[in-house]
Amino acid sequence: MKYVSHYECVLCETxxxxxxxxxxxxxxxxQGILDVIYDYEAMKETxxxxxxxxxxxxxxxxxxxxxxxxxxxxxxxxxxxxxxxxRSYKLAKSLNINTLYIKDDGLNPTGSLKDRASVVACMKxxxxxxxxxxxxxxxxxxSSLAGNAARLGLKTVIFVPKRVPKGKLxxxxxxxxxxxKIDGDYxxxxxxxxxxxxxxxxxxxxxxxxxHLVEGKKTVALEIAEQLDFNPPDxxxxxxxxxCTIAGVYKGFYDLIQLGxxxxxxxxxxxxxxxxxxxxxxxxxxxxxxxxxxxxxxxSIAVGIPRNPLKALKAIEASGxxxxxxxxxxxxKAGKILSSQEGIFSEPASAAALAGLIKxxxxxxxxxxERVTIINTGNGLxxxxxxxxxxxxIPLMKNDLETFKEYLQRKGRKL
Numbered sequence: 001m002k003y004v005s006h007y008e009c010v011l012c013e014t015x016x017x018x019x020x021x022x023x024x025x026x027x028x029x030x031q032g033i034l035d036v037i038y039d040y041e042a043m044k045e046t047x048x049x050x051x052x053x054x055x056x057x058x059x060x061x062x063x064x065x066x067x068x069x070x071x072x073x074x075x076x077x078x079x080x081x082x083x084x085x086x087r088s089y090k091l092a093k094s095l096n097i098n099t100l101y102i103k104d105d106g107l108n109p110t111g112s113l114k115d116r117a118s119v120v121a122c123m124k125x126x127x128x129x130x131x132x133x134x135x136x137x138x139x140x141x142x143s144s145l146a147g148n149a150a151r152l153g154l155k156t157v158i159f160v161p162k163r164v165p166k167g168k169l170x171x172x173x174x175x176x177x178x179x180x181k182i183d184g185d186y187x188x189x190x191x192x193x194x195x196x197x198x199x200x201x202x203x204x205x206x207x208x209x210x211x212h213l214v215e216g217k218k219t220v221a222l223e224i225a226e227q228l229d230f231n232p233p234d235x236x237x238x239x240x241x242x243x244c245t246i247a248g249v250y251k252g253f254y255d256l257i258q259l260g261x262x263x264x265x266x267x268x269x270x271x272x273x274x275x276x277x278x279x280x281x282x283x284x285x286x287x288x289x290x291x292x293x294x295x296x297x298x299x300s301i302a303v304g305i306p307r308n309p310l311k312a313l314k315a316i317e318a319s320g321x322x323x324x325x326x327x328x329x330x331x332x333k334a335g336k337i338l339s340s341q342e343g344i345f346s347e348p349a350s351a352a353a354l355a356g357l358i359k360x361x362x363x364x365x366x367x368x369x370e371r372v373t374i375i376n377t378g379n380g381l382x383x384x385x386x387x388x389x390x391x392x393x394i395p396l397m398k399n400d401l402e403t404f405k406e407y408l409q410r411k412g413r414k415l
Contacts, residue, residue, distance in 0.1 A: 001070045003043040007034040007211060010310050021128070023209045030194075033308055034211040035251075036068045040258040047259055052226055058082040060116055060219040066255055067215045069120065070127050078109040078151050080119045081219055085227040085373070091341045095361060099371040101233065103224055104344055106379035110171065112300075113220060113245060113377040114144035118205065120216035122148050125203040131155060135205035136193035138186050138241075139168030140300045140349075140378055145205050146175035157202060159193040161185045165299055165383040185294050187305050208307030214248045221252025224373055225262055232256075232266050233371040237360075239352040240270040240279055240323070241301035243312025245377065250315030266373070268321035269366070270312065271356030273298040275328060279309050283316060283323040297328045297386040300349035300378055322365055324356035331355045332390055335380065345380030348387075353377070 007016040009025035009032040016022070016034065025032025046065050055062045060081030061074040083105050092100035105113035118141065125133050134157040135145055142158040149156045156177040160169070161184060172179045182189040190206070197204050204210050225232045232253060240246050246268055253265040272280045275296030282289045289309050294302040306312070316323060326334075328348075335351030338344050346354075353374045360366040380387065397403055408414075 001068055003038045003040075003046075003065060004068050005037045005039045008037050009033070010035055010314070023204055023211065030209065030307070031310075033208065033311060035311070036211050036215055038066070038255070038258075040255075044259055047261075049230070049261065060119070060216065060223075063219050063222050066222065067120070067219075068212050069123050071123055074123070076152060077119050077122070078115065078148055080108055080115040080148070082223060083107045083220075085224060086342065086344070088342055091337065094337075094341065095358065097361065097366075097368045097370075097372060099233070101224075101228070101371075101373040102338075102342060102344060103220060103373055103375045105220060106344070106346060106350065106376050108144075110144045110147040111379035111382055112140040112144055113217065113375065114140045115148060116216040116219050116248075117141070117213035117244070118144040118148040118216075120212055121145065121203065121205040121210065122152050122154055124210075124212050125154055126152065128203065130201075130203040132157060132200070133203040133205050134158070134193055134197050136160070136186065136190040138299050138302060139164050140382065141205065142177070142179075143168045143171035143175065143382075146172050146177035149177075150175045157196065159189040159196070161189045163299065165385060167382045167384060186303055187294075190305075190307070206307065208242045208244055214244055214251055214311070217245055217248030218252035218255065220245075220375060221249045222256065225253065225256055230256070230262050232262055232264065233373045234266060235269055235321075235366055235370055235372045236266045236375065237269040237271065237353045237357050237372065238375040239298070239301050239349050239356075239377060240272050240312060241303040241349070242306045243279055243308040243310075245375075246270045247308060247311035247315050249375070250319060253319075265319050268316050268319045269356055269360055270316055270321070270323045271352045272301060272323070272325050273328060273331060273352060274325050276302045276304060277325045278304065279306055279312055280323045280325040282309060283313055296331075298331055298349040298352050299383055300347060301352060302349075322360065324359050324365075326352055326355040326359055330359070332386065334358065335387065338376070339380065344376055346376045347378040347380050347382040349383075350375075350377040350380075
């Protein structure tokens with residue numbers, strides 16, 4: 001918290017002191033999401049290129065001075081962040097794009113980018129002496145919170161919709177979370193989590209409400225910039241659900257601009273599924289957000305009522321970016337392409353980013369000579385059902401070489 005100046009409501013711009021403990025604006029209620037505002041001039045004394053060059057930490061905590069955490073002992077947390085940024089060659093060639101990078105946040109401890117927010121939530125809970133953290137989630141935020149909290153001895157209460165994928169449910173069970181499965185969709189899970197949090201006084205990990213969690217998510221942008229020697233790409237592409245991740249990506253690059261460490265903020269391309277795309281429609285048609293059905297295989301971004309749309313829309317607009325909406329078929333195809341050409345297994349919600357890039361290239365929104373980074377937000381093992389449903393049945397075979405040869409011939413396979 002050393003360089004935090006104050007908090008500011010994204011709607012009415014009311015300011016709150018850094019000692020304020022509320023999550024939202026008192027005037028605007030839940031719609032009044034707060035933004036953490038920093039004293040960048042003071043921060044410049046510490047956060048320099050030399051600071052990064054001399055920093056041995058290989059986790060998101062190397063960016064602690066740019067975050068709203070008070071504690072400085074991070075030795076007990078899971079090793080979140082500093083995930084690899086791969087230069088793509090095969091996929092870039094097939095897409096006819098000169099420079100493509102893939103930021104693989106599926107390699108975070110619980111398998112998703114959400115670890116960046118969850119570990120911050122845990123540290124804020126410890127700061128506030130609150131031993132129970134709760135959230136509503138379609139799966140990734142839940143499993144991420146449960147894993148990071150388990151490491152630090154905190155308890156978690158997780159509200160999930162009935163459609164939650166088995167892989168994420170298995171994580172929750174294994175991490176020891178108190179799981180409340182709602183007979184309804186994410187909206188209903190969120191509503192009950194809100195009531196319970198307010199009633200029992202638990203720490204709120206819902207990223208669209210808690211302003212500190214965007215400060216964790218923004219570290220993915222800080223890493224992208226640093227891993228490219230502070231020469232960020234022209235575009236960064238990521239999938240969008242609540243809107244918190246793309247808002248965090250913008251905030252990270254914005255911080256670096258204010259510190260004079262980069263010369264430009266990349267244009268942001270947000271991608272939603274056609275089966276649940278309220279932020280896309282609000283952006284495309286310049287109209288207020290409308291309730292959307294949650295009807296897509298991209299479970300982690302199926303949010304019918306996004307809780308952080310304003311920050312997301314502001315981020316896209318301020319960066320000169322765009323929104324895309326893609327079909328479930330395109331998402332599944334993109335996931336298979338990313339796995340088979342780059343060896344990166346992404347869950348459908350994450351594969352939506354590649355599907356969006358492909359569509360943006362087709363529409364000449366992004367051109368082949370621009371440098372692009374896509375963010376893989378979640379590991380494919382999180383939600384395997386969507387892929388296995390597309391698989392051909394794999395026949396059982398006897399332990400017999402001739403039978404195997406016949407199989408290859410029948411299939412026309414040349415190995």
